[in-house]
Amino acid sequence: MSLTVLNPATEEPLAELEQAGVEETDVAVARAKAAFPGWRAVAPADRARLLRRLATLVEEHGEELARIESQNVGKPIAGARAEVGMVAQVFQFYAGAVDKHHGETIPVAGGVDMTFREPMGVLGLIVPWNFPLNIASWKLGPALACANTVVLKPAELTPLSAVRLGELVLEAGIPEGVVNVVVGPGSVVGQRLVEHPEVAKIAFTGSTEVGRRVMQGAATTIKRVTLELGGKSANVVFADADLERAAAAAPYAVFDNAGQDCCARSRILVERIAYDRFTSLLVDATRGVRVGDPADEQTEMGPLISAAHREQVASFVDGEPLFRGETPPAPGFWFPCTVVEATNDDRVAREEVFGPVAAVIPFADEADAVRIANDTPYGLSGSIWTRDGARALRVARALDTGALSINSNSSVRVATPFGGFKQSGFGRELGMQALEAYSEVKNVFYSTD
């Protein structure tokens, strides 16, 4: 069965790809298994060198990769360039980590006790459509640094950058079979990877609903899983914050990537005494978001990924919003920047919209802010805006969420751990922490008697 890949800004086909089924997935797993002993035997310094070469190739092909990503996901080109820049940094970082992730010696009686970080074997990397290349690199970097081989399954809607990356991996000199990119449906290829007895671990990023299924499926073979799932993060704005700065930044924390961001701070919690002033600043700032052709250097927000997704996003907006922006005319899966007033019990505040819809919710005081922010099944990211440093830290400690920022809305950095609490998943990506989830600790006791 072939797969037609669309440009969501024009609704025109970009490519026609063959889709893999169970048989092709099994072949890819077998290739990864065959490549494992050789890859594991590569000296650490050489593995690092190959990862550095991959980083350099990603940089050299940066513009090409950014254009692929921009066309396939509908991302503004400027943002796509920044994302590809991060991909190169991720490979650089994990090239540097290869020989810094080591075991320990532990004082015990009668001998020497030492630990080793062993690779797991063949890993299944399952990636969503919103940040296809970035999220693939977050998994590939530590997986390869720890000497695993992988089958990478991109999302059906956005496979093009992963296919190109697979070519660059070979060009970098990473041996055949170490990285196998398999394009196909999640319910077939993804599911097979989850069930396959020769796959040691699934590193999954996607929806909480599918993540739940992955976890269930992995139970049969006691597969390791890391799950990076959905979010419903709170952007908590106290009255003593720099309101102009907080309001100017808030739209980009929701409307970036057209809201299709697991970290989207889609619940904007505002202290009641500053509510009117802040919402008026927020509406002004949202009016300034430039929505349009992703290829235009000035564009800040592109279309949604598909017609079906646009319908889903639209279902969250009933009644007259506080603000609704403009969109370019059809074709394209456009949806306007939308700001609604809500309570935390409304559907728009409870479920992940995954589109450019921000819900503004008032709160009474610090305790109320913490209560509302934590009143969600998710716990991925969030922000706290205040000039009171002690309060910022008090609230940061009180929030049940994995990646927070104070007086800022950015949660993702190459060197720092990223991942969720509660139903946003478990396991951490990025930073040195990610290496824990891509290796097994082996303990060896050597008797000196």
Ligand code: NAD
């Ligand atoms: P999705 O769950 O529908 O799909 C994710 C991937 O899983 C795709 O490659 C898909 O083909 C595959 N898949 C589908 N069914 C499967 C199955 N039964 N077994 C195995 N794999 C299967 O998610 P999506 O719509 O592509 O992405 C959006 C979701 O991803 C949002 O919920 C978002 O919050 C989440 N996300 C989370 C993070 C994070 O780091 N926490 C980052 C980006 C996106």
